[in-house]
Amino acid sequence: MSAAFLAGEVAGRAVPVVAGVLGAGGVAVAALPSRVRMRAELRRRWRTWALAAPLFLGAFFLGTAGTFALAACLGVVAVGEYARLAALPRGEQAVLAAAAVALPGLAWAAPGALDLRTAGLLLFAATAIALFSSDTSTGFTRACRTAFGLLWIPLSLTGLVLLGDTAVAVGVAVAFGDVGAWCGGTALGRAGPLSRPLSPLSPNKTWAGVLGAAAATAAALAALSAFSPTLWAAVLTGCVAGDLLESMVKREAGVKDAGTWLPGFGGLLDRIDSLLVALLATMVVTL
Template identity: 30%
Template structure:
């Protein structure tokens, strides 16, 4: 399984990097919308929407929301204001999701009310993350948006890798045993260190000055913590329905949502930090 996981990662990573660096913002918005909506399809399954027709209708509604956002932004002279507002909404949502994690049994049953909460959570996770991705890639703060987006993704990837190896070697204290028994506090620390180091090391390539590096490091800390919340929240959804993975599309990795859970939470936080601190 580990070999399959590594081979799949080696195949996906160059494709993702090439797309981020070579595609212009409208194209990256379109491609990422397809990927994010695929993750949302899996989210709907975890929310107990088993009927294919119902899941398709809900997916189309979210697609229409994306199209409406693009149309409104285009008719507004190409302004990113609406996208930025959605990204800010994403930050607010993930703060609420942190509270949800503290109450494991909330919406854990399979009744209509629980489904409504999880459906709303899916939209609040996916749409703002997609908006944040577009905002970062557009690069209003001096250009190089594609490099900043790649840096944001690299922070998440480094966090996952650092947490995995640190947790395996040093992990003793469980982070959230009821939600994700394999995650440890030591792994969190290792992931945090790895994410911040990657951010500081590669931010100059995206155009950050030496004076801005402490600000980048601060945003990286927040981004890492958000990515952990995203990971834990998907684990919570899977625990509620007794699922091991969100899907089977990616060999060795599970579903698309399994690969994007951290990214969904990290991107709005990174975008907010970049807008607020101006790098």
């Protein structure tokens, strides 16, 4: 049985689950009274979810060609946002953009080629421009930020191609986890021990949010018949660490959001930060 067929099968199981949650969420958001402070924001977020869900799931029905296209498109946009946050020159931006297409393409065409040789080429690509430009003031910083960007974005997104049906479950579970974290933080994070912030990097993220994310990710994986303690731990790690990781990058850059074009979220990185770490963690524990 091919990976493409399996991915399409899991995506098929995900469709009614996601559609049901989106439908219930749409009714709930539409029914919010006007006095609710976040009413407009929640409606914008729901519309973005309603558009993104079919695009994400639809890619898996097209097999590895579809997941390559999804990974490459997400990667090109995300590395553009990251390059602006990290203040990378055009040369390093070009390296990141090329890797955003090349790595998922390699995972599609020749997955066996993703080995230590690839890691060595990525390290050389991250450092070459700064090395040969003889940048004595910021060269090391440029190289480190480029290397981090290669690992965080293009390499993580190859998981959409390599993981097959598991990538569908991870993507859906991360989306549910983000919603669960918000619901848990709102309902339980106002007072008591669960209201403590996880990190100064993101004071609004509390242990109540972690509890909500844990419940939501477990429920999503179970609904897709994909639950295992290892996969659940990888997804939950992504939901928690991914948001804090992006917050760290944004705080050093001095911005609130990675962009302004995605309604309800800001930029693409603000939407897929958890997914990136979850995919990387899942590849570590499953491949």
